[in-house]
Amino acid sequence: MTKKNHTPTHTLLPTSTAGSLPKPVWLAEPEKLWSEWRLQGADLQQAKQDALIVALHEQQQAGLDIVSDGEQTRQHFVTTFIEHLAGVDFNQRKTVTIRNRYEANVPSVVGAVSRKQSVFVEDAKFLRQQTDQPIKWALPGPMTMIDTLYDGHYQSREKLAWEFARILNEEAKELVAAGVDIIQFDEPAFNVFFDEVNDWGIAALERATEGLTCETAVHICYGYGIKANTDWKQTLGSEWRQYEAVFPKLQQSKLDIISLECHNSRVPMELLSLIAGKKVMVGAIDVANNQIETPEQVAQTLKKALQFVEADKLYPCTNCGMAPLSRQVASGKLAALTAGAALVRQELLG
Helix, strand or coil: CCCCCCCCCCCCCCCCCCCCCCCCCCCECCCCCCCCECCCHHHHHHHHHHHHHHHHHHHHHHCCCCECCCCCCCCCCCHHHHHCEEEEEEEEEEEEEECCCEEEEEEEEEEEEEECCCCCHHHHHHHHHHCCCCEEEEEECHHHHHCCCEECCCCCHHHHHHHHHHHHHHHHHHHHHCCCCEEEEECHHHHCCHHHHHHHHHHHHHHHCCCCCCEEEEEECCCCCCHHHHHHHCCCCCCCCHHHHHHHHHHCCCCCEEEEECCCCCCCHHHHHHHCCCEEEEECCCCCCCCCCCHHHHHHHHHHHHCCCCHHHEEEECCCCCCCCCHHHHHHHHHHHHHHHHHHHHHHHC
16 A cells, blocks of 8 residues: 655755665666666566665665655666667667767667556555655656657657657656655756757656646756766856756746756856746755765855745755765765755754
């Protein structure tokens, strides 16, 4: 039996992660994306559940207000979802350039895409049984999904995105029924394909959220702390204004929460005024280095954001997922996040 949803409205500055947490060494090779599983079959299923419990415990130890599965049951935030869909052939691979940044050998769309069965629902039910806290669950967004594939069937990025939006909506509705409180769609591609985002990307994302009774979020960052992403950031100049291209239309969208990268970035904080009225998950933890922030550094980032976001709409978060970090560093960063949020909370509450 699943527990009832718990909407996270009672806590000022509720903290959470953007997504992934490091996997235990017994589950997969640590500090690596797309790491191979170290077990198979029933042993792997048990190990994934054990890792999920560990990830939950580490979030609770750090004092996070909104918890997640830490993406322990998936190899990658996009491809694990796609693996469960019909119409995609993982043996027929092509090399494509992902987000105009790096090349990858990806599966091919060979026919009409559909969801054969739920992908993460059993994992979400299991997490719901472990905690009464609000749960956030991450799904890949339609535009980021199409950017991770070779499309030999639809031969139209927009058509494929709308098909994925429909499939994501099916999955999201089942996740809500399983007790998830916030569905987050990961759309790093929104920081790259600005014309497409405004032409149909946000509309496709809204299709994915259609009829959901939970809160919805879109996470738009500058990527994991991997070399391809950090190298790209070096080319962006003294100000990173990519959000400026998509925030005005997102501010008008049906999405409840916008999640973005702030700490150690060159994003001008005043861009947050473009999403006035939305709840904002402010990335106050840098996931691209091993240095653990001090609570004061976290507090400083949050205070800057509070100049443009109302306190009851600010959700302290990490910049992105932390899968490539060590567990020790990730735990330290989570503790810094909650301690920094507590400092600001104390000031606000007097």
